[in-house]
Amino acid sequence: MSDDVRRRVLSVACILGFFVAWEIVCLSLHISDIVLPRPSQIMMTLWMRFPAIWPHAVQTLYTTVVGFAFGILIGVVLGILIGSSRLAYDAGYPLLVGFSSIPKVAVVPIFVLWFGAGTIPAVLTAMITCLFPIVVNVATGLATTEPELQDVMRTLRATKWEILWNIGMPRTMPYFFASLKVAVTLAFVGAVISETVASNRGIGNLMMIASASFDVPLVFAGLFILAALGVALYAGFSLIEGRVTGWAIRSDNFCGS
Secondary structure, three states: OOHHHHHHHHHHHHHHHHHHHHHHHHHHOOOOOOOOOOHHHHHHHHHHOHHHHHHHHHHHHHHHHHHHHHHHHHHHHHHHHHHHOHHHHHHHHHHHHHHHOOOHHHHHHHHHHHHOOOHHHHHHHHHHHHHHHHHHHHHHHHHOOOHHHHHHHHHOOOOHHHHHHHHHHHHHHHHHHHHHHHHHHHHHHHHHHHHHHHOOOOHHHHHHHHHHOOOHHHHHHHHHHHHHHHHHHHHHHHHHHHHHOHHHOOOOOOOOO
């Protein structure tokens, strides 16, 4: 068995061991379902009530992906401006930091006043939640571009746009994809926050209704759905990252054997 296969088998065994230990602790300590349901109960809830959960999961995935797409678009544009212009950095970065420091749950009521309850506030909340890491990483990638490479391009009479496209953007790709893997999880957080406050659909709304009726297994089933969706999108971006920025990866064994 190769080292890669052995590592994957051990990681899967550790994950399964966590849930087995959870099950055993709940059974041995006679923990009530209202306090902490067992993984088997959560999976049974997912199986038995999947037709009711599925529309909420689709709604949350839709609002998250749409908000995340807008966040990528706006984040890349802002990151390029901040990373390539000192004036934009001095003017825009403090505003960006200040805006990102505002709790997103406080912004949701404003979106509801502007657009009404429903999908749009969830999309906007997901967008602004994932915006900051994308902007920062794109700007950092541009700011750390080697000046020697830029000097070479200037000697070839390249324009500023050509330097940005041929040198700056490829240099930014590792930072960009690293930010996407963080931002996609934040987008789920933003979407669910909005769904708990101002929506009648989505996993957030489902969890609020379930908690109000003390249906704790259903609450944890919603958490499991969110975790599965987050892991799936994270894995997707990791796969794309490996194909696009494989040249920047020196070794995945940075912790040693």
